[in-house]
Amino acid sequence: MTSIIEDPDGATPLDPDELEGLKFKHITTRGQLNEVEQINVQNGLMWLRRKRKTQILSEEFARELHRRLFGEIWRWAGEFRQTEKSIGIDPIYIGVQIKVVLDDAAYWAEHGTFSPIEAAARLHHRLVQIHCFPNRNGCHARIMADTYLKECFSHPPIDWAAGHDLMRSNERRDAYIAALRSADTYDYNPLLVFMGARTND
Ligand SMILES: Nc1ncnc2c1ncn2[C@@H]1O[C@H](COP(=O)(O)OP(=O)(O)OP(=O)(O)O)[C@@H](O)[C@H]1O
């Protein structure tokens, strides 16, 4: 029974496009999907905390992380996108472009080109711009940025959601998308503010 306190988003049926690659056919609503995805993401984060030191700025790690975060639910987890999307580059360039951005990020860390948060912001933005995977790029790129901060700068993670649900429509989500759009035009300031950088960071 649908009640007015039931989250309307949670009750929304998934469309055929969204169902593509879903491993559990009994999942039919957004609410059910969110629940199982949350568990998968938690398992992925646990894997990340426990894993031995590794080269995180590699295609292999980026793909493995995506698979660990979403692979219990989605068949396409960890596999590069093969079709065009409204966001992202032509899929044939993904393999080359991810290498470019990860190599750049290694250089920034080694040479102190940017403050830790600016380096993480630039990595995050370039990853979502490439849009490597069919879906869950935002979440993956936020965790990549946090992992980069930790491993390369011994810096604490970003408080991306700041008390909101970043995956749903709200002020925080709007500010996030607007900040990414500014970064598209090479103005990183809104993204730096969003990620909590102070002027002297
Ligand atoms: N103009 C835009 N509109 C929406 N998302 C954008 C835009 N530009 C960049 N993005 C990024 O793409 C992500 C959405 O892509 P995708 O659906 O693959 O990721 P997701 O992890 O499923 O989504 P979310 O981050 O909303 O949980 C956003 O989170 C954001 O990081």
Ligand SMILES: [Mg+2]
């Ligand atoms: Mg999505």
